[in-house]
Amino acid sequence: xxxxxRRRARIIRGVQYGVLVAAVVIFALVADWHQLRTAxxxxxxxxxxxxxxITTALVNTVLYTLxxxxxxxxxxxxxxxxxxxxxxxxxxxxxxxxxFFRGIPALLVFIALGFGVPLAFEVALDMxxxxxxxxxxxxxxxxAETIRAGIQAVPKGQTEAARSLGMSHGRAMLSIVIPQAFRxxxxxxxxxxxxxTKDSSLVYLLGLSLGQFELANFGRDALNEHKxxxxxxxxxxLYLVITLPLGQVVRRLEARTAxxx
Amino acid sequence: MTQDKAEQKAVEKAVQxxxxxxxxxxxxxxxxxxxxxxxxxxxxxxEVLRGIDFSVARGEVVCIIGPSGSGKSTLLRCVNLxxxxxxxxxxxxxxxxxxxxxxxDLVRRRIGMVFQSFxxxxxxxxxxxLTIAQRRVLRRDRAEADRIARVNLERVGLGEKExxxxxxxxxxxxxxxxIARALSMDPELMLFDEPTSALDPELVxxxxxxxxxxxDEGMTMLVxxxxxxxxxxxxxxxxxxxxxxxxxxxxxxxxxxxxQHERTRTFLARVLDPAAAEVGEVADTGPTxxxxxx
Numbered sequence: 237x238x239x240x241x242r243r244r245a246r247i248i249r250g251v252q253y254g255v256l257v258a259a260v261v262i263f264a265l266v267a268d269w270h271q272l273r274t275a276x277x278x279x280x281x282x283x284x285x286x287x288x289x290i291t292t293a294l295v296n297t298v299l300y301t302l303x304x305x306x307x308x309x310x311x312x313x314x315x316x317x318x319x320x321x322x323x324x325x326x327x328x329x330x331x332x333x334x335x336f337f338r339g340i341p342a343l344l345v346f347i348a349l350g351f352g353v354p355l356a357f358e359v360a361l362d363m364x365x366x367x368x369x370x371x372x373x374x375x376x377x378x379x380a381e382t383i384r385a386g387i388q389a390v391p392k393g394q395t396e397a398a399r400s401l402g403m404s405h406g407r408a409m410l411s412i413v414i415p416q417a418f419r420x421x422x423x424x425x426x427x428x429x430x431x432x433t434k435d436s437s438l439v440y441l442l443g444l445s446l447g448q449f450e451l452a453n454f455g456r457d458a459l460n461e462h463k464x465x466x467x468x469x470x471x472x473x474l475y476l477v478i479t480l481p482l483g484q485v486v487r488r489l490e491a492r493t494a495x496x497x
Numbered sequence: 498m499t500q501d502k503a504e505q506k507a508v509e510k511a512v513q514x515x516x517x518x519x520x521x522x523x524x525x526x527x528x529x530x531x532x533x534x535x536x537x538x539x540x541x542x543x544e545v546l547r548g549i550d551f552s553v554a555r556g557e558v559v560c561i562i563g564p565s566g567s568g569k570s571t572l573l574r575c576v577n578l579x580x581x582x583x584x585x586x587x588x589x590x591x592x593x594x595x596x597x598x599x600x601x602d603l604v605r606r607r608i609g610m611v612f613q614s615f616x617x618x619x620x621x622x623x624x625x626x627l628t629i630a631q632r633r634v635l636r637r638d639r640a641e642a643d644r645i646a647r648v649n650l651e652r653v654g655l656g657e658k659e660x661x662x663x664x665x666x667x668x669x670x671x672x673x674x675x676i677a678r679a680l681s682m683d684p685e686l687m688l689f690d691e692p693t694s695a696l697d698p699e700l701v702x703x704x705x706x707x708x709x710x711x712x713d714e715g716m717t718m719l720v721x722x723x724x725x726x727x728x729x730x731x732x733x734x735x736x737x738x739x740x741x742x743x744x745x746x747x748x749x750x751x752x753x754x755x756x757q758h759e760r761t762r763t764f765l766a767r768v769l770d771p772a773a774a775e776v777g778e779v780a781d782t783g784p785t786x787x788x789x790x791x
Contacts, residue, residue, distance in 0.1 A: 396579055397616035397675075401630035401682060402606025411629055415620050 274464070281466040285458055289467075292447060293454035294474050300436040300450055301478075303364060304371025305429055311372060312379030317409075319384050330380065337377035342435050346370045350442040363448055367439050375432050379425060386421035387413060426486045430479045451475060529588070530555045530686045530717040531576055536585035538571055545571045547741035549585070553686070558718045560728035560749070563738035564764055569721045572738070573688050576719065577601075577608045590685050606634050609679030609687040613694050615671040617663035623650070623674050624659040627681045635682065642681075649677040653707045669700030673707055686717035693724055725768055729753045737761045 239247075318330035337345070349370045354360055361369075390413045398408035418425075437452035444453055455471030531553040538546040545568045553559050561569045574580040575587055578594050578601050587595045594604050618626050627646035631637045637645070650656045653673035663671055672692055679687060689708065693701040705727050712718055712731050722728060728735050728749055735752040737744045737760075745758050756762045 391616075393612060393614050393616040394618065397610075397612065397618070398630075399602075400577055400579060400605055400608070400610035401678070402602050402634040403630060404602050407633055411633055412618055416618075419620060 276465050276469050278462070278464045278466045281458070281462045281464045282470060284462070285454075285467055285470055289451070289454055289458075289470060289474065293449050293451045293471070294477075296448060296450040297433065297436055297475075298478065299364075300367045300371065300439055301429065301433045303368035304375055304432050304436065307368045307372030308375030308379055308428075308432070309425070311376035312383055313414075315376060315380035316383035316387060319380060320387060334377045334380050337374050338381075342370070342374045342438055343441070345374055346438050346441050349373075363442065363444070366442060367436070370438070371432055371435060374435070375428060378431075379428055382421050382424045382428065383417060386417035389420050390416045422489045423486045426482055426489065430482050433475065433478050433482075528554055530557070530590055531719060532586075532588040533572070533576070534586045534588075536572070536575060536587065537583045538568070538575060538580060539583045545741055546575070546582075549741075549743060551736060551743060551746065553717060553719055555717055556715045557733045558712045558716075558731055559720070559734045559736060560732040561719070561721045561736045561738060562723070562725070562728060562753075562764070562768075563744075564767075567738040568741040569738050570690050573690050573719060573721050576688055577605050577610055579610075602634075606630075606682055607685045609676075609682060609684035611672070611675050611679055611687065611689045611692045613691040615663070615668070615675045615695070617671055617675055617678070619663050621662075622659065623655070623661050623663070623666070626663070626674060627678045630678075631681055645683075646677070646681050649680045650674070652680065652710075653677045654703070667700060668696045669703045672696065672704045676704075676707055676711075680711075686719065687711065689718065689720040689722070691721050691723065693722070723768060725753055725765070737764070739764070 315330045315333060318326040319334070321327055321330075346366075349361070349366050394412055394416065395408050398412040399405070403411065436450060439448075439450060440453040440456070444450075449457065451471045451474055455467040458467030459465065529552050533549055533551050536546050536549040537544070547568075549568075549572055561572065563569050571580055575582050576589060576594075578587075582595055585595065586593060589604055590607060592599060592604050594601060617623075618629070621629060624643065624646055627649060628637075628639070628642040631642040631645060632639065647656065647659065650659055653676055655670060655673055655677070658666060658670065658674070663674070666674065676687075676692075692708070693704050696704065701724070705724060708718070708720070708727070709731050720727075720732070730749075732749050734746060735749045736746040737752055737756070737758070739760050744760050745752055745756065751757075752761065753765065756765060
């Protein structure tokens with residue numbers, strides 16, 4: 237007798253559970269729990285990390301991210317407005333910029349600004365400025381496209397109402413369109429902030445002094461010192477301490493926008 | 498309605514207007530609030546306005562009626578240059594808005610506009626909707642702008658809603674806020690683009706009542722509408738448009754009550770009694786492109 241569809245589905249589901257249980261059992265038997273615990277959860281190593289991993293590394297990660305995000309947001313807004321300009325050359329410049337910086341690795345930008353610019357122009361950029369420019373230049377390209385989409389998502393009637401009240405084009409943009417555009421793009425912009433938080437780890441390339449360490453660099457340094465994976469695990473968890481609430485914020489914002497519409 | 502009665506009513510209305518106007522300060526010597534000459538507008542291949550000549554006097558209430566696609570909204574939008582005319586002259590309160598040297602922002606602040614879809618600013622409270630242009634455009638200080646906004650909110654019967662956001666209001670309330678927003682700029686004339694077409698039937702009355710009281714106060718109004726009773730009772734003049742031209746215009750008793758043109762009759766039959774028009778559908782045989790009754 238052929239199996240009914242529902243019966244077959246139930247059997248397949250049973251097999252899937254079976255495979256999962258088997259994998260867990262085998263892993264539990266084979267794994268060297270003692271070694272795993274010393275590698276990942278060495279309490280003494282963990283204790284040695286605090287409080288510096290918070291007061292220096294976490295703080296610096298947040299600082300670098302915010303510097304890059306702030307600059308990137310401002311530049312991204314300018315690029316978005318250029319992209320929508322009625323003057324064609326502005327549009328070309330914006331499109332070229334966006335395509336260029338979206339297409340190259342952020343790593344390359346860090347190298348160019350960290351080493352290329354100081355060598356070629358014989359100027360010493362401040363560390364924070366280098367980070368701000370590197371993260372911001374790349375972030376701006378992404379944010380420009382997001383902001384442009386947001387501006388275009390504001391209904392045309394809003395501009396018409398503003399203009400019919402006697403507002404100039406610029407005033408209508410500033411007071412009416414851009415505030416609404418930002419509400420629309422707040423969720424995707426927060427996602428961009430999460431991406432930048434992770435990209436901030438690229439500053440390790442620049443060769444940091446102790447006080448400038450951020451999470452990834454701090455973790456790597458501690459790894460060498462303690463020969464333990466514990467610092468990496470804790471650094472990872474601290475990234476989550478930053479990014480998970482941001483993800484929560486995105487969900488909250490999305491729910492709020494859905495309600496306001 | 499007999500001709501005599503109609504005339505008597507028109508005279509009464511004119512007297513009311515005079516009284517209202519005496520109370521309000523005159524803005525300039527020009528008697529025409531809107532003057533349109535030889536207006537053409539094309540969107541690409543599509544000719545929407547094909548030679549419009551008409552004018553609105555100060556204190557006059559003019560309703561534009563006509564089937565959809567007849568160009569009524571486009572005509573209205575050409576008055577404050579939301580649409581750029583292809584050719585022709587538009588003069589508003591003595592200023593030729595089609596003159597490229599004219600600062601359109603200066604003219605627009607004197608023209609109130611009310612849209613079919615309200616277009617309130619959703620990120621601002623009702624009060625802020627009314628004050629933002631006063632403050633940013635007219636440079637009134639906050640206290641002054643708030644005071645004027647509250648006066649106008651009371652005028653449309655929504656004084657208690659100043660802290661609400663547009664999304665918290667019904668369509669009819671939103672449209673009344675939109676009217677109050679336009680009034681807060683102290684406009685010399687008001688344009689209404691199908692102000693009740695997006696409303697649920699039971700909400701139409703409140704908006705029309707506000708418009709009616711505005712008309713009684715002597716406001717110059719140009720109204721694109723499908724509300725025939727409003728046109729008949731409030732308008733000084735009704736303009737019927739079809740196919741991008743004015744087919745006929747005159748006092749409402751004449752245009753709505755006793756239309757001279759076949760096209761007007763067909764349209765009115767459809768609007769006033771859709772079910773009957775369905776049965777007795779008459780072919781549109783009226784002459785095209787000619788204005789009558791001027």
